[in-house]
Amino acid sequence: MTNQATAPSLFAPARLGAMELPNRLVMPPMSRNRAAAGGVPTPLMAEYYAQRASAGLIVAEASSPNQVGYTYPDIPGIFTDAQVEGWRLVTDAVHDAGGRVFLQIEHGGRIGHPETSGLIPLAPSPIALPGYIHTPSGHGEPPVPREMSTAEIRATIGDFTAAARNAIRAGADGVEVHAANGYLLNQFLATSTNHRTDAYGGTVANRIRFVVEVVEAVAAAIGPERTGLRLSPGNPHNGIAMDDADVLFPALLEALAPLGLAYLHLAYAAPTPLFARLRRLWHGVLIANPSDPEAAESDPIPADGGLGAANGILDAGADLVALGRPFIANPDLVERLRTGAPVNRLRGDLPLYGGGAAGYTDYPVLEDADTRSAVA
Template sequence: MTNETATAASENPVQRLFEPARLGSLDLPNRLVMPPMSRNRAAAGGVPTPLMAEYYAQRASAGLIVAEASSPSQVGYTYPDIPGLFTESQVDGWRTVTDAVHSAGGRIFLQVEHGGRIGHPDTSGLVPLAPSAIRLPGYIHTPNGHGTPPVPREMTTADLQDTREDFIAAARNAVRAGADGVEVHAANGYLLNQFLATSTNHRTDEYGGSVAGRIKFVVEVVRAVAAEVGPERTGLRISPGNPHNGIEVDEADELFPALLDALAPLGLAYLHLAYASPTPLFAELRRRWDGVLIANPSNPEAPEADPIPADGGVAAAARILDAGADLVAIGRPFIANPDLPERLRTGAPLNPLRTDLPLYGGGAAGYTDYPVIGASDTQPVPA
């Protein structure tokens, strides 16, 4: 890229989003990532469906798709109708999805998420596991409606070993299913994030207490997954500062840099920061991470009534690119706009999110029936 082109790109945030990028062995046509967003439309047994394949293929123009959270085990299930990655039927279902995305010219990673204490016997048939026997505050969604979260069972040494093996097997299954890679989910209050947090990890063994103890299990899991499928096919998602699901992390300014220092030598495909904003901690993590950094930015332009900003997320994307991100994950605009990259590139109108339909569960309505350019009657993206 010439100096003139670079200057023009820095002044035009939309143009910057459409610069090509490299991620592991993949060439990305743009810097827009569709992040993992659970939609709860898997079939019985956590099997991905042809409808899910259609949904993801519609959005294959993203530089990268990171598919919704998939459980590595029965006990790892979070909510009803979440897909899994631990049975042959699930692998076959995901293969239908990845084939559809690749046929449409896209690239797709599958996210592996163990819920930890975010689970319920009505969903999984099992008492959930967690670093410590500390109940999730509030309620949890179950097949029977809102339920009281159970007190999880504190994980034993054997449970830790079994869970590591579950992550390894799920990553292997993702690659067998045709995925370009896997994202290990250590964000937003789920199991691996629970090990990092002082509010959920009260262990007194080598996996608790100090910063080194609290990052230990996450490091072990990520190293094991990278060893199984290759670091160039392994990403990690974290969410510093996000209190969702009762998460409080003491010494965050020390813990997250220590986590990155332990993992940076592996040469992972990427680090994915959820709820990112240009804070001093973001700058420090960027400094310590030599590889690709995906940022899912906090977006103050998104109104509560319709969490799609008028510009489709371009302003937030520009801020986080300026702060050092390489790729930008834009979430809900992709739900309502399967052709979001083309709409942003051309300034075409955006579809609003259909708040009259549920985001979670259901069929094609509000899922695969959002129109593409030329079939919508919405307001244009501001210049």
């Protein structure tokens, strides 16, 4: 845990479980929708992640633990042998490049569509996602999800556990359980999406129960030192509203603290009173992503590559800092920030999601940029 009075440099080494990290920069999970048919990771994905292996830690993109958990088209999974072998290409490439990689496990809950998964989505309550959802044929109307039975909740816990074992079998150094940003586990936490009256709804103790049981099961299966958790207090994306976040999130951390997890990852973190309170309650490694939940994805990368925000959240008590879009456009982000070199901007002519190598693996590193300038 960081002592706020002596916050370390972003480029100082850190320890995470049994791993030594060469710096405190984390590439967070970011879906890019480039998996092959059947949710199988590809050699192009392996190249993309290997290019960014200088990050202290990579948390690879959200992967579904089962068929009904798929969110959007061309999202990878981690529940079939073919998916495991695809992810092994990725982890081998990252390790060969000297990096370290966890894999995020995400169940979409109500964020899903039969056109994508072939199934009606499952959720804590039959409340549809507001707005629209991306499907293979374009924008679609979100279906009303089917309320999960207790048996389906138990089965889903088993699916998360099996997915975690598969991730380790695929060579990942650990997994991140995704309970943020409006997906299934976050839906159980939020009052706007969980209207249940059984043991998984109503009170704070009941609404945190599913997350606690998933994390406990995953940690028991692969070891707590290989298990991280992502939360997003204050993020309203995907129709999430929570009128008791200042009570619920501390209660959740208190329930999980005895497990000794590898880390807690807070998305859209800012030095708020709630952040300070969660930092005091969490005695393990804290990863903070200092993005603004209201910022559009098309917003430009800061001229400093996010260095100012990263140092600010380190000063507020984070141990590691996750920067998203800067890592998309800058495979060598660590070196650029360390040396003060200019950063690449996001290519506005290409979508972030889907496609091939363009805007994915073709961003230049410093040597390429220098060569191009010399030739010009």
